[in-house]
Amino acid sequence: MSRFHLFPPDRVHRTWNRENEPVLEVEPGDTVFYETRDATNNQVTKDSTSEDLDALDWDTFYPLAGPLYVRGAEPGDALVVDILEVQHRGWGWTGILPGFGVLQEEFPEPHIRIWETHDGKYAYMNDFVRVPIDPFAGTMGVVAAAQGELEPMPPRHVGGNMDCRHLTAGTTLYLPVEVKGGLFSLGDGHLAQGDGEVCVSAIEGDLGISCRFDVIKNQPLSAPEIETPPGPLTPFGDQEGYFATMGVADDLMVATRDAVRNMVGRIGDMYGLSPEDAYMLASVAADLKITEVVDPNWIVTLYMPRAAFLREPHGRNRLSMSQQ
Numbered sequence: 001m002s003r004f005h006l007f008p009p010d011r012v013h014r015t016w017n018r019e020n021e022p023v024l025e026v027e028p029g030d031t032v033f034y035e036t037r038d039a040t041n042n043q044v045t046k047d048s049t050s051e052d053l054d055a056l057d058w059d060t061f062y063p064l065a066g067p068l069y070v071r072g073a074e075p076g077d078a079l080v081v082d083i084l085e086v087q088h089r090g091w092g093w094t095g096i097l098p099g100f101g102v103l104q105e106e107f108p109e110p111h112i113r114i115w116e117t118h119d120g121k122y123a124y125m126n127d128f129v130r131v132p133i134d135p136f137a138g139t140m141g142v143v144a145a146a147q148g149e150l151e152p153m154p155p156r157h158v159g160g161n162m163d164c165r166h167l168t169a170g171t172t173l174y175l176p177v178e179v180k181g182g183l184f185s186l187g188d189g190h191l192a193q194g195d196g197e198v199c200v201s202a203i204e205g206d207l208g209i210s211c212r213f214d215v216i217k218n219q220p221l222s223a224p225e226i227e228t229p230p231g232p233l234t235p236f237g238d239q240e241g242y243f244a245t246m247g248v249a250d251d252l253m254v255a256t257r258d259a260v261r262n263m264v265g266r267i268g269d270m271y272g273l274s275p276e277d278a279y280m281l282a283s284v285a286a287d288l289k290i291t292e293v294v295d296p297n298w299i300v301t302l303y304m305p306r307a308a309f310l311r312e313p314h315g316r317n318r319l320s321m322s323q324q
Helices: 050-055 252-271 275-285
Strands: 004-006 024-026 031-036 064-070 078-088 092-096 111-115 122-124 130-132 136-141 172-176 182-192 207-216 225-227 242-249 287-292 298-305
Touching: 031 064, 031 182, 050 111, 064 207, 078 136, 078 182, 092 182, 092 275, 111 275, 130 275, 136 172, 182 207, 242 252, 252 275, 252 287, 252 298, 275 298
Parallel strands: 004 031, 024 064
Antiparallel strands: 031 207, 064 182, 078 172, 078 207, 092 111, 122 130, 136 182, 172 225, 242 298, 287 298
16 A cells, blocks of 8 residues: 655755665655755745855755655666655745856856745746746756765766756656665755756745655666656746747857847847846746757757736837838
């Protein structure tokens, strides 16, 4: 018979290590509820200022809830994680951190945005910019067979800090098991994020997450796989379309930076946003896509949902043929 477990909220770790002792052991089919902390270990509060970001203690970053031992999981199996429910805790923040992000040289100063979530459905940047709340854990993974301690970033073939915004309620995650029990952990809660997380942070915040675990025997995986539920792949839907900017270059990162830089400038001009707010909005609402790879130049496109804006832009008016 499957069982329900509460993961102890005070049990966290900050490195991936096969020697970490499991905090909880469960059977296939069991469900576990987690209360997670944000990536800064709750150093950021509703009252934090941009200057406070300079004083963050990086040694306490990325508290991960785990490890969880799933009985019957052996190397060569696949661990199945059904994400049943994800709850946010009423507020979130986005930050520009010096030395991080795709435009780090252009945004060298710390900057923070505390998002208002008074209706529980949207995070509001101001009175005319809003982002649907679609929460997920930025970090979900198991331990690799490699010996020793591994930092929480970057992501690896066994998962980790993937920042995949589709790991929301209703999605199933499959992870390759490399050590007995899998030793699953999660953390880094996000209320919303765009594909790419271009300024290095999403709408960060604490979450409550309920997951059901299972094992597929003798199912080797080389990297994580996911199955999403039916419905649009963006919480905005497609009703109002997108505004997109491109970057074209023979280097993927140069093209990516150009696409993001062009978006920051364009929505700043169109909606009167500061460069910092435009950059952060691109990180939490816009999706990076690789448009072209078969020619010598890459084309990277950044799609911003029109539905994020509750007023019409200025500076993009066009005459119809009848007016010319």
